[in-house]
Amino acid sequence: MDLGLSPEQREIQGLAREFAVAEIDPHAAAWDRERTFPRELFARLGELGLMGVCVPEEYGGAGADFIAYVLVLEELSRADAGVGVTVAVHTSAATLPLLMFGSEAQRRRFVPPLARGETIGAFALTEPGSGSDAAALRTRAERLPDGAGWRIDGGKQWITNGAAAGTILLFARSDPAQRGARGISAFVLDAEHVQVARHTEKLGLNSSSTVDLVVDGAEVAADRLLHEEGRGFAVAMATLDGGRIGIAAQAVGIARAAFELARDYALQREQFGRRIAEFQAIQWKLADMATEIDAARLLTLRAAWRRQQGLSHTAEGAQAKLFASAVAQRQTSEAIQILGGYGYTKEFPAERYYRDAKVTEIYEGTSEIQRLVIARELLGLRERSEP
Numbered sequence: 561m562d563l564g565l566s567p568e569q570r571e572i573q574g575l576a577r578e579f580a581v582a583e584i585d586p587h588a589a590a591w592d593r594e595r596t597f598p599r600e601l602f603a604r605l606g607e608l609g610l611m612g613v614c615v616p617e618e619y620g621g622a623g624a625d626f627i628a629y630v631l632v633l634e635e636l637s638r639a640d641a642g643v644g645v646t647v648a649v650h651t652s653a654a655t656l657p658l659l660m661f662g663s664e665a666q667r668r669r670f671v672p673p674l675a676r677g678e679t680i681g682a683f684a685l686t687e688p689g690s691g692s693d694a695a696a697l698r699t700r701a702e703r704l705p706d707g708a709g710w711r712i713d714g715g716k717q718w719i720t721n722g723a724a725a726g727t728i729l730l731f732a733r734s735d736p737a738q739r740g741a742r743g744i745s746a747f748v749l750d751a752e753h754v755q756v757a758r759h760t761e762k763l764g765l766n767s768s769s770t771v772d773l774v775v776d777g778a779e780v781a782a783d784r785l786l787h788e789e790g791r792g793f794a795v796a797m798a799t800l801d802g803g804r805i806g807i808a809a810q811a812v813g814i815a816r817a818a819f820e821l822a823r824d825y826a827l828q829r830e831q832f833g834r835r836i837a838e839f840q841a842i843q844w845k846l847a848d849m850a851t852e853i854d855a856a857r858l859l860t861l862r863a864a865w866r867r868q869q870g871l872s873h874t875a876e877g878a879q880a881k882l883f884a885s886a887v888a889q890r891q892t893s894e895a896i897q898i899l900g901g902y903g904y905t906k907e908f909p910a911e912r913y914y915r916d917a918k919v920t921e922i923y924e925g926t927s928e929i930q931r932l933v934i935a936r937e938l939l940g941l942r943e944r945s946e947p
């Protein structure tokens with residue numbers, strides 16, 4: 561599909577594609593089977609500039625734009641969706657909010673090691689009692705005497721990259737008198753401030769690391785507060801506005817992997833004396849798959865373009881994620897159907913794509929939450945203050 565990409569965007573897309581074919585494809589099945597988080601891979605992605613694609617060069621990044629970044633996520637996720645989510649959370653949910661909301665001192669301190677891939681980033685919002693209702697979080701941040709900083713206590717659940725991260729963006733209630741979204745602040749923690757309580761076993765995305773974290777009275781200096789006290793929820797929401805575009809790109813990558821597998825299989829598998837690609841039933845499936853994947857990619861690129869232009873992208877990002885995740889879910893199932901019995905076995909990666917696709921309808925906001933976000937923006941029933 562000709563997307564009118566710039567030479568730089570094409571170059572980065574090509575770099576990610578070549579890397580994925582050479583360095584990820586040969587290992588993805590084993591990483592899935594053995595639940596391996598390929599830590600070393602991220603250092604290599606960092607050397608290529610792919611851990612900070614859309615971070616300005618002066619902060620250690622590749623200096624490309626957000627569109628180039630989502631193209632990279634599609635390529636990585638096509639090969640291994642676990643690698644895709646690791647890079648997506650690291651970039652959109654940890655590095656970019658630090659750039660957007662950090663003081664100049666925080667940006668200079670935390671962003672370059674993240675952008676170069678020397679440190680991995682995580683985003684710790686979810687708790688056992690606070691998933692879709694993110695504002696219900698209970699992790700507590702108490703001021704230390706004389707403004708010396710903060711003491712943080714609580715637990716976070718299902719934190720992508722949590723065990724590997726050197727920099728963790730963590731949300732805590734700094735004013736218990738305020739219920740809901742008000743009274744939440746964002747903090748920048750190091751690995752030593754948190755303990756890994758549990759590694760989560762998942763249906764798919766086995767090459768990504770997902771853990772529960774405990775923060776047990778960690779004391780952090782005042783300069784670990786990100787943005788203004790009490791404005792952390794808006795930081796989280798603005799972060800997710802961009803993060804959801806990355807998950808949409810991940811879903812497009814998974815759907816494309818399923819399509820390419822099913823297409824290639826249909827062109828060589830023979831039944832009833834013909835290649836099954838010659839049967840109209842299979843042709844229609846492949847035609848629908850290709851059409852829906854293109855539509856999902858275009859929605860994703862529209863949202864990415866709006867973000868790059870500094871335009872509002874709350875609804876567009878949610879639309880892209882809502883649609884692309886449903887496409888990934890449907891198309892991975894169709895790929896199994898085209899492969900028939902082989903699709904249900906571990907001989908082909910169709911079943912991995914199917915397991916990996918499901919979570920795109922859940923994390924960074926379920927499809928139900930995306931519909932809520934889209935409807936709120938469409939109907940304009942709520943006033944929204946700037947973060």
Ligand code: CAA
Nearest residue numbers: 691692693694695720741794797798874923924925944945
């Ligand atoms: N940008 C900036 N500010 C925003 C905003 C946005 N997009 N959306 C809301 N806000 C602000 C509002 O202006 C409001 O601020 P004021 O009080 O100053 O006016 C405040 O945030 C509260 O807004 P709401 O009243 O709309 O909040 P709510 O409690 O009704 O919740 C919600 C809104 C959309 C349901 C939200 O809770 C939500 O997005 N839930 C889903 C959580 C989620 O996506 N979790 C993902 C976890 S991370 C993850 O999955 C990473 C991974 O591993 C892949």
